[in-house]
Amino acid sequence: MWRYIPDLLATPVPRYTSFPTAAEFTDTVDAPDMDAALAGVGQGAPVSLYLHIPYCREICWYCGCNTGAANRTGRLDAYLQRLGQEIDLVATSLGGRGKVTRIAWGGGSPNALAPDAFDRLNDRLLKAFDGAGAVGSIEVDPRGLGRAWAASIARNRIGRVSLGVQTFAPHIQAAIGRVQPEADIANSVGLLCEAGVGSINFDLMYGLPGQSTGDLVDTLNRAIAMGPDRLAVFGYAHVPHLLPRQRRIDASALPSPRDRFVQAGIAHDLLTAAGYQAIGFDHFARTGDAIAIAASAGKLRRNFQGFTEDASDTLIGLGASAISAFPDRLLQNEKNTGRYHLKIGSGRFATARGLRRTALDARIGAAIEQVLCNGRADLSGLPLTRPVEAALERFRMLGLVARDGHDLSLAPDGLPYARSIAATLDPYRAGNQVRFSSAV
Numbered sequence: 293m294w295r296y297i298p299d300l301l302a303t304p305v306p307r308y309t310s311f312p313t314a315a316e317f318t319d320t321v322d323a324p325d326m327d328a329a330l331a332g333v334g335q336g337a338p339v340s341l342y343l344h345i346p347y348c349r350e351i352c353w354y355c356g357c358n359t360g361a362a363n364r365t366g367r368l369d370a371y372l373q374r375l376g377q378e379i380d381l382v383a384t385s386l387g388g389r390g391k392v393t394r395i396a397w398g399g400g401s402p403n404a405l406a407p408d409a410f411d412r413l414n415d416r417l418l419k420a421f422d423g424a425g426a427v428g429s430i431e432v433d434p435r436g437l438g439r440a441w442a443a444s445i446a447r448n449r450i451g452r453v454s455l456g457v458q459t460f461a462p463h464i465q466a467a468i469g470r471v472q473p474e475a476d477i478a479n480s481v482g483l484l485c486e487a488g489v490g491s492i493n494f495d496l497m498y499g500l501p502g503q504s505t506g507d508l509v510d511t512l513n514r515a516i517a518m519g520p521d522r523l524a525v526f527g528y529a530h531v532p533h534l535l536p537r538q539r540r541i542d543a544s545a546l547p548s549p550r551d552r553f554v555q556a557g558i559a560h561d562l563l564t565a566a567g568y569q570a571i572g573f574d575h576f577a578r579t580g581d582a583i584a585i586a587a588s589a590g591k592l593r594r595n596f597q598g599f600t601e602d603a604s605d606t607l608i609g610l611g612a613s614a615i616s617a618f619p620d621r622l623l624q625n626e627k628n629t630g631r632y633h634l635k636i637g638s639g640r641f642a643t644a645r646g647l648r649r650t651a652l653d654a655r656i657g658a659a660i661e662q663v664l665c666n667g668r669a670d671l672s673g674l675p676l677t678r679p680v681e682a683a684l685e686r687f688r689m690l691g692l693v694a695r696d697g698h699d700l701s702l703a704p705d706g707l708p709y710a711r712s713i714a715a716t717l718d719p720y721r722a723g724n725q726v727r728f729s730s731a732v
């Protein structure tokens with residue numbers, strides 16, 4: 293059982309899917325930054341694509357994604373037209389440089405689209421970028437996954453599917469506005485296996501309203517019985533001041549910080565006992581899965597989609613609110629679909645926010661990524677100021693990290709504090725922390 297040290301978890305910290313984090317983005321970047329970043333992509337350099345579909349059949353109350361209800365076909369069609377235009381715009385600007393090795397579809401729920409509309413868009417994408425042979429992945433809402441969608445996934449050679457499961461407990465599903473019978477999940481897994489999908493991920497959550505440790509154990513056992521290749525177990529972040537849709541969730545029913553910590557530990561212990569390898573601080577994978585192999589080889593990475601074996605340093609985000617990551621800058625598209633339409637419709641990139649990364653940002657980002665992915669980092673070249681050293685020393689005295697010269701490594705007990713330890717290296721965290729989620 294993990295050691296609970298509440299003081300260390302009292303400060304909310306970023307999830308570090310990028311460094312600097314999106315909280316540091318400003319509006320000082322614009323479309324010319326995207327032009328310059330694309331011009332910097334080398335011939336044959338690996339490029340990953342992320343396509344954002346900001347629509348879902350129903351909106352879950354806990355959701356922190358940029359998404360809306362897919363209740364009007366015309367709205368979806370108009371969005372797909374613009375997304376197609378953006379695909380062409382970016383591909384033209386790349387001019388054949390770069391080699392697309394990954395294509396990830398997320399949202400929202402890509403399966404809020406009609407399968408034939410998805411087929412057409414994917415065809416356009418593969419032609420524009422010569423993406424044949426790229427590793428394809430997609431996030432799917434099991435409530436809308438029928439035979440036609442499973443066939444589309446097979447037709448488009450998408451080998452990895454992530455299912456939003458969250459919890460199997462009906463009373464918790466009701467409390468978070470996401471009612472989905474267990475049969476929907478089992479049916480989805482069956483259809484995807486029949487379609488030849490090689491890797492299925494389940495997203496699960498702890499820290500949900502009314503969720504007891506018994507509820508969580510029951511969900512984990514049901515999930516394990518269905519045999520996913522990977523699982524991600526996220527702590528629910530209750531931030532209704534930022535996400536008004538969360539106001540429908542009864543905050544008085546949320547587990548205490550201690551209970552959240554216990555739940556995270558239970559998930560870790562139960563899944564590893566069931567044969568899954570712990571990946572980073574919240575992912576689990578079967579031995580032999582690509583992400584487990586990468587983790588064992590010290591090659592695990594972290595990007596906007598979480599832990600990944602994707603080694604590319606260039607991720608191009610397409611669609612409203614999508615974020616692109618280049619070695620020297622992070623660029624986010626307009627979140628608002630109306631403004632996204634206007635920009636793309638006028639033939640411009642939809643870049644609205646972001647930042648240019650300094651050389652120091654790159655070094656700090658690499659160290660933070662190493663801590664979170666591999667449990668150790670080389671701190672040479674970082675500004676180890678007195679406050680940073682003092683913070684690290686506190687973790688060392690508690691037996692959560694070890695230091696050997698410039699090498700920093702997490703002790704076994706340090707895993708649940710990994711984000712807090714990484715945050716000691718982040719100079720931007722001296723200010724307001726209110727925008728981040730609980731450290732566990």
Ligand code: SF4
Pocket residue numbers: 347348350351352355356357359399400401433456470
């Ligand atoms: S289906 Fe997923 S993306 Fe859509 S509202 Fe629910 S949690 Fe959010």
